[in-house]
Amino acid sequence: xxxxxxxxxxxxxxxxxxxxxxxxxxxxxxxxxxxxxxxxxxxxxxxxxxxxxxxxxxxxxxxxxxxxxxxxxxxxxxxxxxxxxxxxxxxxxxxxxxxxxxxxxxxxxxxxxxxxxxxxxxxxxxxxxxxxxxxxxxxxxxxxxxxxxxxxxxxxxxxxxxxxxxxxxxxxxxxxxxxxxxxxxxxxxxxxxxxxxxxxxxxxxxxxxxxxxxxxxxxxxxxxxxxxxxxxxxxxxxxxxxxxxxxxxxxxxxxxxxxxxxxxxxxxxxxxxxxxxxxxxxxxxxxxxxxxxxxxxxxxxxxxxxxxxxxxxxxxxxxxxxxxxxxxxxxxxxxxxxxxxxxxxxxxxxxxxxxxxxxxxxxxxxxxxxxxxxxxxxxxxxxxxxxxxxxxx
Amino acid sequence: xxxxxxxxxxxxxxxxxxxxxxxxxxxxxxxxxxxxxxxxxxxxxxxxxxxxxxxxxxxxxxxxxxxxxxxxxxxxxxxxxxxxxxxxxxxxxxxxxxxxxxxxxxxxxxxxxxxxxxxxxxxxxxxxxxxxxxxxxxxxxxxxxxxxxxxxxxxxxxxxxxxxxxxxxxxxxxxxxxxxxxxxxxxxxxxxxxxxxxxxxxxxxxxxxxxxxxxxxxxxxxxxxxxxxxxxxxxxxxxxxxxxxxxxxxxxxxxxxxxxxxxxxxxxxxxxxxxxxxxxxxxxxxxxxxxxxxxxxxxxxxxxxxxxxxxxxxxxxxxxxxxxxxxxxxxxxxxxxxxxxxxxxxxxxxxxxxxxxxxxxxxxxxxxxxxxxxxxxxxxxxxxxxxxxxxxx
Numbered sequence: 001x002x003x004x005x006x007x008x009x010x011x012x013x014x015x016x017x018x019x020x021x022x023x024x025x026x027x028x029x030x031x032x033x034x035x036x037x038x039x040x041x042x043x044x045x046x047x048x049x050x051x052x053x054x055x056x057x058x059x060x061x062x063x064x065x066x067x068x069x070x071x072x073x074x075x076x077x078x079x080x081x082x083x084x085x086x087x088x089x090x091x092x093x094x095x096x097x098x099x100x101x102x103x104x105x106x107x108x109x110x111x112x113x114x115x116x117x118x119x120x121x122x123x124x125x126x127x128x129x130x131x132x133x134x135x136x137x138x139x140x141x142x143x144x145x146x147x148x149x150x151x152x153x154x155x156x157x158x159x160x161x162x163x164x165x166x167x168x169x170x171x172x173x174x175x176x177x178x179x180x181x182x183x184x185x186x187x188x189x190x191x192x193x194x195x196x197x198x199x200x201x202x203x204x205x206x207x208x209x210x211x212x213x214x215x216x217x218x219x220x221x222x223x224x225x226x227x228x229x230x231x232x233x234x235x236x237x238x239x240x241x242x243x244x245x246x247x248x249x250x251x252x253x254x255x256x257x258x259x260x261x262x263x264x265x266x267x268x269x270x271x272x273x274x275x276x277x278x279x280x281x282x283x284x285x286x287x288x289x290x291x292x293x294x295x296x297x298x299x300x301x302x303x304x305x306x307x308x309x310x311x312x313x314x315x316x317x318x319x320x321x322x323x324x325x326x327x328x329x330x331x332x333x334x335x336x337x338x339x340x341x342x343x344x345x346x347x348x349x350x351x352x353x354x355x356x357x358x359x360x361x362x363x364x365x366x367x368x369x370x371x372x373x374x375x376x377x378x379x380x381x382x383x384x385x386x387x388x389x390x391x392x393x
Numbered sequence: 394x395x396x397x398x399x400x401x402x403x404x405x406x407x408x409x410x411x412x413x414x415x416x417x418x419x420x421x422x423x424x425x426x427x428x429x430x431x432x433x434x435x436x437x438x439x440x441x442x443x444x445x446x447x448x449x450x451x452x453x454x455x456x457x458x459x460x461x462x463x464x465x466x467x468x469x470x471x472x473x474x475x476x477x478x479x480x481x482x483x484x485x486x487x488x489x490x491x492x493x494x495x496x497x498x499x500x501x502x503x504x505x506x507x508x509x510x511x512x513x514x515x516x517x518x519x520x521x522x523x524x525x526x527x528x529x530x531x532x533x534x535x536x537x538x539x540x541x542x543x544x545x546x547x548x549x550x551x552x553x554x555x556x557x558x559x560x561x562x563x564x565x566x567x568x569x570x571x572x573x574x575x576x577x578x579x580x581x582x583x584x585x586x587x588x589x590x591x592x593x594x595x596x597x598x599x600x601x602x603x604x605x606x607x608x609x610x611x612x613x614x615x616x617x618x619x620x621x622x623x624x625x626x627x628x629x630x631x632x633x634x635x636x637x638x639x640x641x642x643x644x645x646x647x648x649x650x651x652x653x654x655x656x657x658x659x660x661x662x663x664x665x666x667x668x669x670x671x672x673x674x675x676x677x678x679x680x681x682x683x684x685x686x687x688x689x690x691x692x693x694x695x696x697x698x699x700x701x702x703x704x705x706x707x708x709x710x711x712x713x714x715x716x717x718x719x720x721x722x723x724x725x726x727x728x729x730x731x732x733x734x735x736x737x738x739x740x741x742x743x744x745x746x747x748x749x750x751x752x753x754x755x756x757x758x759x760x761x762x763x764x765x766x767x768x769x770x771x772x773x774x775x776x777x778x779x780x781x782x783x784x785x786x
Contacts, residue, residue: 030577031479034455034607036440037433038470041610043485044603047429062427070550070598071514073466077431078602086424092436118684118729121464121715157463184423205463207600209471210437214427217434291511322514324717336511 048078049145058086061128062214063149066277066295072123072322072330074152076207081214082128082150084249085185088234092210092218095182097202101239104169111218114202117159121205122224123329125153125297127270129227129254129374136364136376140392143281147380147392151297153330156222157205162197170197174240178247179221182236189230190244190266191223199224202235224328225299226268227375229254259369272298272358273377274306274333274350280382283390287341292319295330298352302326305351306333312345312381313360319348327353339384345393347381441471442538451479454521455607456542459670459688465516465715465723467545469600474607475521475543477642478578481627485603485611488575490595494632497562504611507595510552514598515617516722518546518690520663522620522647522767529757529769533785536674540773540785544690546723549615550598555590563590567633571640572614575629582623583637583659584616592617595628617721618692619661620768622647652762665691665751666770667699667726667743673775676783680734685712688723691745695719698744699726705738705774706753712741720746732777738786740774 046069048062062081064074081087092111100106128150134141141147170193177196180188191200201222204211211217216233223230229249244250244266255263274296279285292310296303302325307316322332333348349358359367361378381393439462441455455474457467474480485504493499521543527534534540563586570589573581584593594615597604604610609626616623622642637643637659648656667689672678685703689696695718700709715725726741742751752760754771774786 030449031451031476031481032606033450033479034441034443034445034453034474034476036443036455038441038472038605038607040430041483041485041603041606043611046602048427048431050427050429052427056423057426058424060427062429069601070512071548071601073548073601075469075601079431081427083424083427086426088424090434092434116682116684118727119463119686121725155464155466208462208464208466208468209439210434212431213425213434214431218436289509291509293512324719326717332514334511 046078048080049149056086058083061150063145064152065145066148066275067144067280067282069277072153072332073207074154076154076209076212076215079152079154079212079215080128080150082130082228083183083214084187085183087214088183089213090182090218090234095218095236097219097236097238099164099168099238101241102171102174103165103240104171105167107168109164111204114159114164114219115204117163119157120160120201121155121157123153123155123326124222124224125151125328125330126228126231127151127297129229129270132376133373135361135378135380136373142392144275144277147281148275150228151295151330153297154207156201156203158201158203158222161200161202164202165196170240173242176241176244178239178241178245179230179232179235180237180239181216181232182234187232187249188245188247189232189249190247191230193240195223195226223268225270227254227270230268254374256368256374257371259367259371261371267375270297270299271375271377272296272300272303272350272352272356274348274358275380276308276346276348276382279346279384279390281390281392285339285384285388285390287339290337290339292335292337292346294333294348296333296348296350297330298350298356299328300356301328301353303331303350304353306331306348308333308335308346308348310337310344310346313347313379316349341386343386344384345381346384347379349379439471441473442542449479451476454543456538457545458538459541459668460537460673460675462670465546465725466600467547469547469602469605469608472545472547472605472608473521473543475523475621476576476607477580478576480607481576482606483575483611483627488611488629490612490629490631492557492561492631494634495564495567496558496633497564498560500561502557504597507552507557507612508597510556512550513553513594514548514550516546516548516719517615517617518544518721518723519621519624520544520690522622522663525769526766528754528771528773529766535785537668537670540674541668543621544688544723546690547600549594549596551594551596551615554593554595557595558589563633566635569634569637571632571634571638572623572625572628573630573632574609574625575627580625580642581638581640582625582642583640584623586633588616588619616661618663620647620663623661647767649761649767650764652760652764654764660768663690663692664768664770665689665693665696665743665745665749667741667751668773669701669739669741669775672739672777672783674783674785678732678777678781678783680732683730683732685728685730685739687726687741689726689741689743690723691743691749692721693749694721694746696724696743697746699724699741701726701728701739701741703730703737703739706740706772709742734779736779737777738774739777740772742772
């Protein structure tokens with residue numbers, strides 16, 4: 001966030017004549033060859049921060065560096081990850097999806113079978129239910145990548161699950177679908193049958209190309225607006241049943257503890273949230289003009305409003321939303337701000353199309369108590385000190 | 394486009410019980426570690442086709458493999474390229490943009506200066522004026538990558554040029570802006586001043602991250618809906634003037650020859666076009682269901698309709714458009730099709746919000762004659778033979 005001093009040139013100086021123009025470039029030798037598959041400039045080095053939770057490889061998370069990103073699309077190479085048994089290596093020519101249980105016609109599909117169905121594409125956000133788990137419990141993270149990096153947004157392509165199920169016939173007694181991944185741990189989640197007949201997608205494409213391995217290559221379940229963990233990666237089995245599987249990831253994890261200490265299970269929808277990504281924790285700013293920018297999203301449709309406060313929540317003003325604001329996708333918001341050099345607290349809050357207003361930390365504690373870990377969606381304040389250093393509050 | 398035979402399973406077979414389920418995966422050993430910056434699966438190998446036109450490195454084009462892509466977003470690694478002096482290597486910390494000539498306050502901006510302005514993001518298509526140059530002249534290309542691969546669509550971020558110019562003050566006598574790149578050949582184009590005060594963007598971001606080197610890193614001019622060549626890459630100089638520069642790329646190239654053999658110069662806007670990307674040249678299909686899908690775009694705003702014909706243009710039916718249809722971005726269209734195994738000719742035509750209907754090849758020849766090379770936007774037919782082979786017509 002360091003501002004460089006611009007050089008204003010005197011009119012009529014030699015530098016202004018077309019032919020004598022100073023060429024402000026590093027070098028002008030003959031350029032490089034083209035590449036069949038492009039890469040970043042060697043000067044660009046923003047990466048996912050990896051946190052491995054066990055000694056088992058790939059068990060943990062990597063987080064999207066939102067402070068360094070622009071717009072609404074997350075590059076696939078920087079999409080967040082959360083794995084429970086690492087990233088399996090799958091040959092798509094051999095991968096199969098079994099759909100069975102309470103269906104009239106149990107079937108095994110190859111990837112070619114699935115790609116032969118009518119396809120569908122949409123830009124959707126995806127957020128881990130444990131995003132900002134530290135902020136809820138008081139273990140506040142120092143920057144937006146660590147605090148909010150388990151959120152990303154890409155364009156997904158696949159076949160609507162309901163299109164496939166129409167051929168198989170889901171029996172009326174089926175109330176749940178158990179989705180299982182082909183990772184070593186066979187990560188599994190139970191999904192109410194209503195979602196499978198609504199907007200669930202069997203996704204094989206992301207941002208124009210095939211899914212990346214860490215996003216479930218060659219096939220993942222995509223449940224728009226729902227807790228990331230239910231969007232089962234490396235999908236190889238869907239079983240329809242009368243009851244949920246009560247799998248490890250829906251009993252031991254991804255349940256919320258209420259104020260009374262009792263577990264709330266099968267909480268799927270990610271409620272409305274927003275966060276300022278620039279300036280944010282770890283930045284140092286100088287007095288003068290800044291653009292405050294960030295992201296807002298909701299699992300209940302469209303973001304309708306984002307407000308920004310620079311005085312710790314005493315006063316708020318409407319931010320501009322990047323057009324178009326898409327349902328179930330992140331919205332980029334922007335607000336011009338003139339910093340006077342005095343201590344400030346920056347924060348954003350959003351409203352979604354249901355009228356839901358993003359709560360404060362205290363409001364969440366009041367309702368959910370201190371035990372809750374998942375689905376934390378409170379307003380995130382960033383403190384700006386007199387020396388320009390931005391830190392978490 | 395080969396269809397695999399699905400395996401329908403008998404009800405009650407052992408394979409259907411939850412615990413005894415056959416796991417249709419390659420292997421289930423412990424997964425791989427996470428990566429700070431993701432890569433494709435080693436099973437994915439679609440690439441840009443590179444055509445080098447001279448012995449000077451990087452002088453030529455590389456084309457987006459549309460037959461292999463999904464949705465509307467082109468991955469940056471597969472965005473088309475067209476360079477005239479290769480890809481320069483630029484250190485963004487040293488890169489500067491000089492804006493001078495007929496402005497009140499000539500100024501040199503660093504990248505940090507430009508990023509300190511309010512930012513703007515939008516999904517825009519970009520198309521080379523020479524896309525499908527072969528189809529116009531009879532040198533028809535065998536597949537959609539070679540015939541239409543100089544088109545891509547990504548989310549661009551930067552500062553609106555008009556925001557920057559407001560600080561500098563463009564003089565009333567300025568009618569043109571000459572934009573020059575920092576490539577060895579100093580590629581330059583002249584832009585009418587009206588566009589610079591409309592939607593022109595000084596772009597530093599693409600698909601969420603910094604521009605890729607071959608897209609102009611660290612800065613390019615983005616002129617939504619205009620001929621690709623005017624979107625000057627590695628932008629280092631903007632000069633306001635009373636007259637155009639009459640640079641090599643606007644006199645020797647990127648002009649159209651009319652029916653009378655006279656050159657039409659400064660033809661900027663890319664007219665409405667569409668093309669079927671699947672099935673398309675090089676594919677082999679089998680009788681039965683297929684989804685016909687492709688892209689449509691227009692430099693004049695929004696695509697309002699895409700029609701598809703399977704009988705060489707005798708009858709047409711409306712295709713479905715992927716929502717949302719964004720202005721100056723590609724629209725993905727889809728149409729279900731049951732192939733009866735008889736020879737067929739597939740083609741699409743689009744209409745944009747001005748009411749313009751994409752013309753046939755013959756209609757273009759009738760109006761422009763045989764000399765024209767650029768801005769070729771005719772309907773593209775693909776022939777399906779009785780053996781299922783798809784070829785260009």
